[in-house]
Amino acid sequence: MVRVLIVEDQKIMQKYFEYMLMQDSELRHVQTISDAREAVKICGYSAIDLVLMDVQTFHNHDGLSAGKTIREKYPHTKVLIVTSLIDPKVLERAKSGCADSLWYKDHGEEEIRNVIYRTLNGERVFPDVTPKVELNWITSGDISPRQLEMLRLYIHGMSYSEIAKKMECSTSGVRWNFQEMIAKAGYSCKEDLIAAALESKLIVTTLK
Numbered sequence: 001m002v003r004v005l006i007v008e009d010q011k012i013m014q015k016y017f018e019y020m021l022m023q024d025s026e027l028r029h030v031q032t033i034s035d036a037r038e039a040v041k042i043c044g045y046s047a048i049d050l051v052l053m054d055v056q057t058f059h060n061h062d063g064l065s066a067g068k069t070i071r072e073k074y075p076h077t078k079v080l081i082v083t084s085l086i087d088p089k090v091l092e093r094a095k096s097g098c099a100d101s102l103w104y105k106d107h108g109e110e111e112i113r114n115v116i117y118r119t120l121n122g123e124r125v126f127p128d129v130t131p132k133v134e135l136n137w138i139t140s141g142d143i144s145p146r147q148l149e150m151l152r153l154y155i156h157g158m159s160y161s162e163i164a165k166k167m168e169c170s171t172s173g174v175r176w177n178f179q180e181m182i183a184k185a186g187y188s189c190k191e192d193l194i195a196a197a198l199e200s201k202l203i204v205t206t207l208k
Contacts, residue, residue, distance in 0.1 A: 001026065001027075001028045002026055002027050002028060002049045002050060002120060003028050003030045003046075003047055003048050003049045003050070004021055004027050004028065004029055004030060004048070004049065004050045004051075004052055005030050005031055005032075005033070005039060005042060005043070005046075005048045005050070005051045005052070006018065006021075006029065006031070006032040006033070006052050006053075007032075007033055007034070007035070007036055007038075007039045007051060007052065007053035007054060007057055007063060007066075008032065008034065008052075008053070008054045008057070009034035009035070009054065009056075009057045009058045010054075013054070013105065014032050014034075016109075017032075017052055017082075018032060020109050020112070020113065024113065027116070030046065030048060031046075034057060034058040035057055035058040035059065035061055036053060036054075036057040036058075036061045036062060036063040036065070036066035036067075037061050037066060039051055039053060039063075039066050039070065040066050040069050040070055040073070043070050043073070043074045043077050044073070044074070048074075048077050049076070049077065049078065049120070050077070050078045050079075050080060050116065050119070050120060051067070051070060051077060051078070051079045051080070052080050052082060052116070053066065053067060053079060053080070053081055053082070054081070054082065054083055055081060055083040055085050055090055055204075055207070056083075056085060056204070056206065056207060059208065060206045060207055060208045061207075061208055062207040062208060063081060063083075064081065064090070064093045064094060064098035064099065064207075065098070065207075067079040067081060067094075067098045067099045068097055068098040071097065071098070071099075071100070078100045078101075078119050078120060079098075079099045079100050079101075080099065080100060080101045080102070080103070080115065080116060080119050081094050081098075081099040081101070081102040081103075082102075082103055082104070082105055082112060083102065083104065083105060084104065084105045084106065084201065085201045085204050086104075086130045086131050086133060086140070086200070086201055086202060087130070087201060087202060087203050087204045088130050088145070088148065089152070089203075089204070090102075090130075090204065091126065091127065091130050094126065095126055100119050100124055100125075101115055101118070101119040101123075101124055101125035101126060102125075102126050102127070103115045103125065103127070104127070104131060106131075133200040133201075133202055134200075135185045135193070135196050135197070135200065135202075136185045136186045136187060136196065137184065137185055137186035138184050138185050138186075140200070140202050142184060143181060143184075146167070146177070147177050147180070147181055148202075148203075149167065150163055150167065150174055150177055150178070151178075151181065151193070151194070151197060151203065152203050153166065153167075154178075154194075155194055155197070155198070155203055155205060156205065160174045160175055160178075178190060178193075181193055
């Protein structure tokens with residue numbers, strides 16, 4: 001019997017995952033909690049085989065940071081991140097050691113169950129790319145990874161000149177990239193582009 005801990009702060013998703021586990025006789029639901037930091041403690045005193053965890057949990061505590069700690073301290077425990085956040089940095093961090101696998105919530109029950117068993121069997125399962133979202137006239141796939149990183153750094157508080165220094169380009173080059181993103185997407189100003197990136201969860205800034 002596979003012992004599963006659910007880490008999810010949205011009630012509707014808690015019930016969804018609990019129902020999914022109840023339908024499978026091989027999976028035993030141990031507990032549901034809302035805080036990723038609590039998951040680390042529970043794995044320390046309870047024999048958990050799989051942690052099914054969101055990225056953004058109670059108090060915006062970071063499921064990826066908790067996943068990294070669990071994998072380092074309790075290597076027998078698998079960590080599957082199931083999230084709605086499409087920020088490419090989330091996928092990048094998960095692949096870098098913060099999770100055994102990652103999948104997206106809107107992909108359906110059977111698909112997630114398949115990823116659960118593949119993960120339990122020792123496979124690392126990750127999407128090749130993040131899902132695309134609409135940004136007015138374009139999708140997020142029309143923005144280059146370099147432009148997306150510039151946008152991310154700006155949202156995190158860097159100036160154009162600081163971004164240029166970090167990314168080893170000119171300040172005018174950073175300004176041109178922002179102007180191109182704004183024009184391609186059909187927004188009237190930089191603030192509209194930023195608002196859309198945050199609202200669509202293309203860029204996440206709230207994790208602790």
